[in-house]
Amino acid sequence: MRHTPKRARARGFTLLELLVVVMIIGIAVGMATLALRDADANRLEEEGARLAALFEGARARARAEGTEVLWQPKREIGNGFTFTGLPPDSGIPTHWLDERTRGEIIGAPVLRLGPEPVIGAQRVVLRIEDRQLVLATDGLGPFVVVAPEEQP
Template sequence: MRTSAAGNSARRAGAFTLIELLVVVAIIAIAVAGVSFALRDSGATQLEREAQRLAALFEAARAQSRASGVPVRWRVVEGGFRFDGAQPGTLPEQWLSPATQVNGNALVVLGPEPIIGPQQVLVASSAVPGRQLRIATDGLKPFRVSAADAGS
């Protein structure tokens, strides 16, 4: 039995070749990899989030100290940190990431005077070796986060 050329090409028009299927699978794999990298929370991002959170907590404790007239002292404790002098239960006492650590001075005095001395804290993460962030104030301005050299 003989098939016509027109009938043969009509049958092939609805089918995919192996190469076309491999190209589609490769495109899907690249898209999935890109999405997984975009959704992953890197150690550097976690460290930045931790530093911004601590700066905001310092400002909250500073405001609380000025309102109550009682000095608030921040210090590192095992597994987290503590705000001595703050109203109990108003400020968190744990890091967002267990990999977070404080380098250097681990005591910050926050008020009650409107002007406090220059203070800084260096935070790092065991997930990002060699990277530190400085949370500092000159005593007048709010606490700010900036990059710090590993040796500072």
């Protein structure tokens, strides 16, 4: 009887095993990159979305009540902003989420939010440290964050 030699067991990893490991490493690196995102950029985006929602709420209220509503950032550090034309008990916040936030209206002393349905094109720049974000409206649509390539 003849003995056939057993096949020598291959040592090492298969291609499939290597691909799975590389995929797991790629997912872990991607998640770490997202977790390490700049906190100021996150805070500025959050502030921009909140302020755009506040503007739209104030615009709607100005149209509903037929009163002129103006918005203006306060110049003093950490003091926020004011909505003129709304009652003090309106419940609309007048402070920044992050006290380092600064706002600046481009081309006007105040932002006009109503009562007219068409308010004219307006822009507001928000800054935290060296980061900035621009909120803009064409006067018909809502305030939105403008991408850097769309900024003049």
